Amino acid sequence: MxxxxxxxxxxxxxxxxxxxxxxxxxxxxxxxxxxxxxxxxxxxxxxxxxxxxxxxxxxxEASEALREVETALAETHRRLDALQAERRALGDQIATLETRLEQLAAERAEQVAALSAQLDALYRLGRTPQLKLLLNQDDPARLDRLQTYLNRLARARNKRLDALARLDAKLMENHRALAARNERLEAVAEELAERSARLAEQMSQRAALLARLDExxxxxxxxxxxxxxxxxxxxxxxxxxxxxxxxxxxxxxxxxxxxxxxxxxxxxxxxxxxxxxxxxxxxxxxxxxxxxxxxxxxxxxxxxxxxxxxxxxxxxxxxxxxxxxxxxxxxxxxxxxxxxxxxxxxxxxxxxxxxxxxxxxxxxxxxxxxxxxxxxxxxxxxxxx
CATH class of the missing domain: 2.70.70.10 (Glucose Permease (Domain IIA))
Structure with missing residues (x-):
């Protein structure tokens, strides 16, 4: 005492x-x-x-054994709840990443289409358009306008290329994050299966102990x-x-x-x-x-x-x-x-x-x-x- x-x-x-x-x-x-x-x-x-x-x-001994198995059962249930919550959170994260992946892919497709249009415009001007403008001895005002157009087209092209590079980096990062989440989800699913099997075993032990206690x-x-x-x-x-x-x-x-x-x-x-x-x-x-x-x-x-x-x-x-x-x-x-x-x-x-x-x-x-x-x-x- x-x-x-x-x-x-x-x-x-x-x-x-x-x-x-x-x-x-x-x-x-x-x-x-x-x-x-x-x-x-x-x-x-x-x-x-x-x-x-x-x-x-x-x-x-059966009473003490019941304490041990029910304490173990409580820990198993707690861990199962935590794993279920993590699996739901991972599922939400994966859904968000997949949606973002679709958005990035669509943005990239738009940038590629816009860049293709710009390259097509340059192609129609032919190779070395600046040299052709000088050799044609055209109206100077017209030459200035065309040069301004070419400069803007070049800047727009560079911006598109930079945007594509950034989108490619984001896409790669998104793919890595998605792969990591899927890998963790597989690990969680594996542990859930193990814990569920352990839970079934512990519940069987508990049932046997209760039978002994009732006797x-x-x-x-x-x-x-x-x-x-x-x-x-x-x-x-x-x-x-x-x-x-x-x-x-x-x-x-x-x-x-x-x-x-x-x-x-x-x-x-x-x-x-x-x-x-x-x-x-x-x-x-x-x-x-x-x-x-x-x-x-x-x-x-x-x-x-x-x-x-x-x-x-x-x-x-x-x-x-x-x-x-x-x-x-x-x-x-x-x-x-x-x-x-x-x-x-x-x-x-x-x-x-x-x-x-x-x-x-x-x-x-x-x-x-x-x-x-x-x-x-x-x-x-x-x-x-």
Whole structure:
């Protein structure tokens, strides 16, 4: 317990530094010092996550294996999302480059046609037109006009040649850029295929682990008892977090969340599977919202991410502190989008709907806690459509 308290103390200290809760007499940190504190906070939170994922009761190997495979699954999903986004961006870039290539080719064709017309005019004058003008001993005024015409024609020809050279350089640069984008697109497609195969393998491992975990329970009562233990442990830890934050010399800054009660948006749209205090397990103190896997989960209000890790019973769990002793919890995420320490605004994406924590189907578990106590989220968010 002493080691756990020290770990938690380091976590709170790191959080205080990140949120700017240190003594106002302290000197303002440099950018490097601020980044070092942010890194320290991340490490402290990872240690806190390890503490949250353990209990006094012995856990079998299957439970730990589930944590490992679901953590790996989250990273695979995150990377797949990043690759899909990169592929879309590359597709847009390639389309833009191809359009530009067509425009440059059309411009070059126009310049070549114009240059051909100029060369044809010179050809009709014959070879060495200036010499012919002098030998003809024609009217001097006419000679001046013809010479002026020839000079203009020569300048126009040189401009066309310069323009063609510039267009050729742009075309070559465009071709190189297009080839590079296509090469990167092939690499992205190859990695997508590899990640997809890895995802299928990890999902198969997860299914086998869930089957092993289910075999532990001789009855539904035994399963619910284990889930109740998971919930009780998480509640004790989360209450301690809230209480220690409240005891800080300067509490986390307010985001005026109290003024938005009843007006907060839903973190995700879907059907409510379990309402507040309806479930006997880990979902008792919040809402379980069924939604399609991969659906973006959004912050309901401004705040700062203070936790993002795997927790037994809740899977990938993310916690946002909103100040005013109010926190929101988002569990069973497929993966995280917002890292620990990130400041988020209302509507920012925090992660994606998943089934982590051993859930049988995708969904989001959502909690609101005030002063460490869970309250019905429907008192804070708008009426469900």
């Amino acid at each position: 002493a080691r756990g308290g020290a770990t938690f103390g380091a976590w709170v200290a790191g959080l205080a530094l990140l949120l700017g809760l240190a003594s106002p007499l302290a000197a303002q940190p440099s950018e490097r010092e601020a980044q070092a504190r942010l890194d320290a906070l991340g490490e402290a939170l990872r240690e806190a996550s390890a503490q949250l994922s353990t209990t006094r009761e012995a856990r079998d 532990r329970f001789a009855s539904e009562q035994a399963r619910l008892a284990t889930l109740a233990q998971d919930r009780a442990h998480a509640e004790r830890t989360l209450r301690e977090i809230q209480e220690r934050l409240a005891r800080l010399e300067r509490p986390p800054p307010s985001t005026a969340i109290e003024q938005t009660r009843g007006e907060l948006p839903w973190p995700v749209q879907g059907s409510i599977v379990s309402a507040f205090h309806e479930d006997a397990g880990v979902h008792r103190n919040g809402l379980l919202i069924q939604a399609a896997a991969g659906t973006p989960v959004r912050a309901v209000h401004a705040g700062r991410v203070v936790f993002a890790d795997w927790m037994r019973g809740f899977g990938n769990l993310l916690i946002v502190d909103h100040g005013d002793r109010v926190m929101t919890l988002y569990a069973h995420l497929q993966h995280f989008t917002a890292p620990v320490g990130a400041a988020v605004s209302r509507g920012d994406t925090l992660g994606a709907v998943g089934d982590s924590g051993g859930q049988p189907r995708p969904g989001l578990y959502f909690e609101v806690r005030r002063g460490g106590d869970p309250i019905d989220p429907r008192r804070w968010i708008v009426r469900h459509p």
